[in-house]
Amino acid sequence: MYFEERKNKGGKLFYVAAERYVDPLTGKKKRASVVYHKNTARARRQAERELIDKIDEIISKKQGFFKGSSMTTFLDLKTSWFEVWQTTVKIQTVKREKLVINRLSDLIADDILLENITPLLIQNCLNEYREKYQSTHSTMQHIKCTLNKIFDYGVLHNAIPFSPSKVVKLNATVEEKRAKKQRLEKKFLDEHEVRAFLSELKMRRNQNYYDLALFLIGTGCRIGEASALTASDIDFDNHLVTIDKSLQAHDLKIDEFYLDTTKTDAGERVEQLPEFVIQALKRVIERNKQLDEHMDNFPSQAFRKFDFLFRTEYGAPITSHSFREILGRVNKVLKKDCKEKYGFEWTKNAIPHSFRHIHISVLRNDPTVPLKEVQARVGHVQEATTNGYTHLMSASQQKSVEAISRFIDKVEVNESKIC
Template sequence: MIHALNKRILQYGVTMQAIPSNPARDVVLPRNTQKAKRQKVKHFENQELKKFLAYLDNLDSDRYRYYYETTLYKFLLATGCRINEALALSWSDIDLDNAVVHVTKTLNRDLEINNPKSKASYRDIDIDQATVSMLKQYKLRQTKEAWKIGQRESVVFSDFIHEYPSSSRLKKRLQTHFKRADVPNIGFHGFRHTHASLLLNSGIPYKELQYRLGHSTLSMTMDIYSHLSKENAKKSSIILRNCTKSTIGGANLKINISRQSKNPIAKIQ
């Protein structure tokens, strides 16, 4: 901040011809080590994930709000999408026949559709059949609920009130569910980190993880998640076995990586 102020003052001196050049332009500031230290990535550990999923499965699915929220949370866990990428999705963006989610847009703070965060954020995310089945059932339920109020919905996670739902309002509900489930408040982005953690546990290469998450550079992916792979190396032999009793999309939680196709396929079953 002080450097920026000095730079502006000296530049004014150049403009007024009081000095020939601005020496502050050549100053290279040392990296802020405090800022460089990343906060620990918030994500669910294995037992916490199982606990939260069990909590969701015990909610009254006859209440549409609970059904909607459960589907949204499980979708985020299954895809690793950013919350505003998920909220911007239309049904035309999801190819249920070929099990692919096309990410081509995001939602801004004004609830307007924008281009994705970066060029790398344009991507196709393969989903497993359990998630496809979950989305098909949800689409039917959404259609029935919309008919009750004389509406037709094309937005996947529409709240029937606004064209696109607000992540800030949904965040409050999520915090309530975390509290009731007695699990850490990892926020919406924590679902994305949990997704990445599961993939790392399964042995997915960082390059494939980079593509699936839509990171611009491989170094970004490694900077964020390298410590997770180190932590998980000690427990990788047992973590997937312990996960098999949890459910996402109505079946057991497992990770299978297909290296036959261009994109990694995280099958959360």
């Protein structure tokens, strides 16, 4: 360390304490300094302390770019990752992940040193956990996915040299693969099953459920996106719907529902609507006017006033939960009476997501509809690509509209009979 005497432009003396240090990023020598104004032993000692602290801070900050924070145990790594990760995702995602993180404590002890966590240890822990709790392959995949994220974070921050979970493989049994395929097949309906299901759904007291199903088939929207729609999101003149939000209702009371962004950035989009969807929306709006008048004339604590398009008979928005309940009742009726009424056994279990699958399947099975057009309608594109579609609407989705309209014509939906 050395000291210099200098003058400012006004001729006043000041003093500089300087020292050279090695830049940890480049290995080159650099100079750091601090200024003090009294040429006394006390002032020099204070300047020395400040200069040492300054150099330590510079080196520590630069080392942080490649050395990362100090993490030695699995708990250190898990906690640090979660604190950062939870700020990047939705609240519901955090709640779901907390359940998995609690399971990780049974899987890998918090006090295990990171240096002792190997791929073999991960594999054995996963096997033991699966046997102990008889966990499904899907559950184990979710756990491993979380482990991958945690260990990737550790690699990034130099806490570990590589991710020990990346090389671990989870293999589903033949029975699990078959069961998964059967579960998926039960959710998805073909043409004659759609016809039977819509016919039964049309008989429900609240016709909004039927029109919601038509909307989902015609747009491929997620149920949360449809639940969040208001009349202002519909451009009837140009047959367009703007999808830029989603209703969050899971595990919440009605008064706690809130609007969130779409599931992904790619989910924000503008879709062209087929005529049968336009007619369904007009029927919904007319019913809502009648419901609003009824609530004004016959007030009750059971009623809720919302601006959402798809509402229950009490005015609350139709959510995934309430829609799933209605679909469950229809599934039950069809399981009992489908053979007699429609000539085939009902083996399916229609859920809200079934209608999104119908939309995508119809378009993908039509050779005239380009893949990018399907992706634009359902939000299955990367952010950069989505930006090219969002708020940009022309006749580019006409083939999709024509294809889904042909499908509805095939299942013989007679809109004129719906009130």
